[in-house]
Amino acid sequence: MRIDLKKLQHAVNLAEKGSFSKAAEVSAISQPAFSRSIAAIEAAYGVQLFHRSPTGITPTKVGAAFVAEARRLLIQSQTLEHNLSLRAQGRAGNVAFGIGPMLASMVLPRLFAGLAYDSPGLAVHAVTKSGPELVDELKAGGIEFCLMSDQTSADFDGVDVHVVGEMPMGVFCRAGHPLTQITDLTADQMNQYPVCSGWSDEFDNLRFERPAITCENFHILAEAMMLSDALVIATPEFFYHNMAKDDVILLTNNIMGQGPVHTRTMTYSISNRDLSPAAKRLLDRCCNILEWRCPI
Numbered sequence: 001m002r003i004d005l006k007k008l009q010h011a012v013n014l015a016e017k018g019s020f021s022k023a024a025e026v027s028a029i030s031q032p033a034f035s036r037s038i039a040a041i042e043a044a045y046g047v048q049l050f051h052r053s054p055t056g057i058t059p060t061k062v063g064a065a066f067v068a069e070a071r072r073l074l075i076q077s078q079t080l081e082h083n084l085s086l087r088a089q090g091r092a093g094n095v096a097f098g099i100g101p102m103l104a105s106m107v108l109p110r111l112f113a114g115l116a117y118d119s120p121g122l123a124v125h126a127v128t129k130s131g132p133e134l135v136d137e138l139k140a141g142g143i144e145f146c147l148m149s150d151q152t153s154a155d156f157d158g159v160d161v162h163v164v165g166e167m168p169m170g171v172f173c174r175a176g177h178p179l180t181q182i183t184d185l186t187a188d189q190m191n192q193y194p195v196c197s198g199w200s201d202e203f204d205n206l207r208f209e210r211p212a213i214t215c216e217n218f219h220i221l222a223e224a225m226m227l228s229d230a231l232v233i234a235t236p237e238f239f240y241h242n243m244a245k246d247d248v249i250l251l252t253n254n255i256m257g258q259g260p261v262h263t264r265t266m267t268y269s270i271s272n273r274d275l276s277p278a279a280k281r282l283l284d285r286c287c288n289i290l291e292w293r294c295p296i
Contacts, residue, residue, distance in 0.1 A: 003041060005077055008070040010037045011049060015067040018056040088277055095278040096125040098134035099286070100148030101198030103265065105218035106238050107147075107289050114285065122278055128216045135159060138268055144279040146268040147286055162267045165292035167235040169261045170253040171195070174226045180249050190231060190251070196221045197233040222248075235263070237290075265290070 013023040014034075024034035042049055049063035059067055099107065108126055115122055127134065127143055131151035137143050138159065147164070171190060173179055182189060196213040198221070213230065215221050218238055225232045226247065239248045253260045267283065269275060275283065 005074065007037055007041055008074055010034060011041065011063075011067055012070050012074065014038060014050060014057055015059050015063070018058065020057065023057075093121075093276070093278050094123040094125075095276060095282060096127060096143045097279060097282060098127045098129065098137055098143045098146035098148065098268075100131065100134075100146075100265075101128055101216040102149070102218050102234055102238060103147055103286075103290075104128045104216070105198075106235075106241065107286050110289050111282070111285055124282065135268060138270065144269065144275055145283055147283065148266065148268070150264040150266055156268075158271050160269050160271045163264055164267055164287055165265045165290060166262050167237060167265065168253055169233060169235055169263055171251045172225065172232045172234060172239060173229070173249050173251055175247055175249055177229055177249065177251075179231075179251055185252050194228075194230045195233060196224065196230050265292070 010023065010027055013026045014020065017023040017026060020035055020038075021031050024031040027034055029037075038049065047062050048060050049066055051058045051060055104126065112124070115124060127137060129137065131146075131148055132155075134143070134146045134148060135151065135155065138146055173193075179185060179189060179193070194213055196215065198214060198216055198218055213221075213224075218232075218234060219242065221232050221234075222239070222243060224230055231251070236250060239245075
């Protein structure tokens with residue numbers, strides 16, 4: 001005989017109520033059916049689980065051990081069901097994803113704050129690297145998806161790519177920077193100062209004469225800008241969400257004479273492979289933070 005969870009619960013209910021009628025009522029079945037359930041366990045294993053007396057029902061020594069073990073199994077089954085439900089909702093489990101440097105600085109603080117509040121059972125690993133490195137990590141199975149700027153130098157064979165939004169880019173400096181006194185700013189004038197950004201391949205398409213400073217953490221780049229005459233290429237959204245507007249100046253969106261520059265943000269995932277519920281939920285949240293519609 002296999003003892004199912006209902007019979008375990010019946011035994012626990014009887015031990016707690018001390019009465020067949022009360023235990024049957026709690027179990028939502030008739031008293032005869034409840035009595036047969038307990039008797040079936042005792043008959044199958046040749047043991048007496050409960051003493052029956054006019055004063056009430058009490059577990060035998062074997063019955064007490066059985067009820068204690070039954071309670072543990074019922075709690076474990078409830079925990080299993082709870083965790084499975086959370087995983088189905090993307091609120092528990094483990095998930096790793098990739099995100100570009102500027103987006104990481106914009107999205108991750110708010111993403112992690114929200115997850116710590118409503119999904120403490122979800123273990124999240126965010127990987128921030130260059131675009132080609134993230135695509136390689138995706139293909140190797142280390143991450144489920146990437147959220148980053150449009151890439152031209154990566155190998156996208158076997159990768160689905162979707163556009164989720166577009167951000168304007170600009171050249172920023174601290175308030176009081178010498179360039180803020182100049183109207184009709186030229187590329188030559190900007191080239192007198194070091195330029196910072198989060199990805200080195202972006203500089204390949206722009207005409208910089210000074211060495212580029214790259215860092216995956218835009219908060220560090222912003223602090224370096226505030227402490228020096230360095231310039232930072234970023235989207236206005238990053239600064240407007242993270243710094244007082246009077247502290248940061250948008251010098252121009254005509255980056256090095258290239259005209260107004262926008263960067264497209266894309267999602268990258270393995271072709272013909274569904275995201276896990278947790279990964280789908282994370283991507284939805286990232287897009288909500290950026291006020292974009294999730295494309296997957």
